[in-house]
Amino acid sequence: xxxxxxxxxxxxxxxxxxxxxxxxxxxxxxxxxxxxxxxxxxxxxxxxxxxxxxxxxxxxxxxxxxxxxxxxxxxxxxxxxxxxxxxxxxxxxxxxxxxxxxxxxxxxxxxxxxxxxxxxxxxxxxxxxxxxxxxxxxxxxxxxxxxxxxxxxxxxxxx
Numbered sequence: 001x002x003x004x005x006x007x008x009x010x011x012x013x014x015x016x017x018x019x020x021x022x023x024x025x026x027x028x029x030x031x032x033x034x035x036x037x038x039x040x041x042x043x044x045x046x047x048x049x050x051x052x053x054x055x056x057x058x059x060x061x062x063x064x065x066x067x068x069x070x071x072x073x074x075x076x077x078x079x080x081x082x083x084x085x086x087x088x089x090x091x092x093x094x095x096x097x098x099x100x101x102x103x104x105x106x107x108x109x110x111x112x113x114x115x116x117x118x119x120x121x122x123x124x125x126x127x128x129x130x131x132x133x134x135x136x137x138x139x140x141x142x143x144x145x146x147x148x149x150x151x152x153x154x155x156x157x158x159x
Contacts, residue, residue: 005085009078016075017146023067024115024139028132030061031122058123065119072111079104096152103152107145114138 033056079101086092115138122131 002085002088005081005088009081009085012075012077012081013150016071017078020068020071020075020111021139021143021146023064023071024111024119024135024142027061027064027068027119027122027139028136029055030057030064031119031132031135032056032058032061032126033129033132034126061119062123065116065123068111068119069116072108072116075108079108094156096156100149100152103145103149107142107149110138110142110145115142 082100082104083092086094086097091097115135118131118135118138122135
């Protein structure tokens with residue numbers, strides 16, 4: 001039974017947490033921003049090539065938002081199976097399990113309460129990029145929390 005729980009825990013982590021981590025990181029790159037103000041061209045000067053939005057693509061950003069939200073919801077499998085595994089192994093009282101649960105809850109709160117709603121706002125009402133910078137920072141914090149949890153799962157402090 002432990003082997004099945006561990007396999008589900010690791011696979012769900014890779015697919016759902018990894019997928020949401022990538023999607024939250026990529027969203028700011030593709031999210032729309034307000035168009036820059038055109039610069040007047042002096043008389044006689046060759047006009048500059050038209051400014052492009054580069055990689056900005058609302059459809060891709062919307063897909064990243066759906067992945068962030070959907071994989072975040074599906075990611076509940078990871079702590080549920082992880083807790084079942086810890087109970088099966090008799091490790092629920094170990095500090096690294098408790099710390100992992102706290103960091104997991106913090107990551108989930110950042111995703112559900114900050115990242116996903118701000119992604120929706122960025123899609124609905126693009127701004128000059130200020131919101132996208134904060135989303136990039138939040139994605140970094142979200143990913144860092146998961147990296148710490150992964151390291152704790154591998155190293156098991158105190159072992």
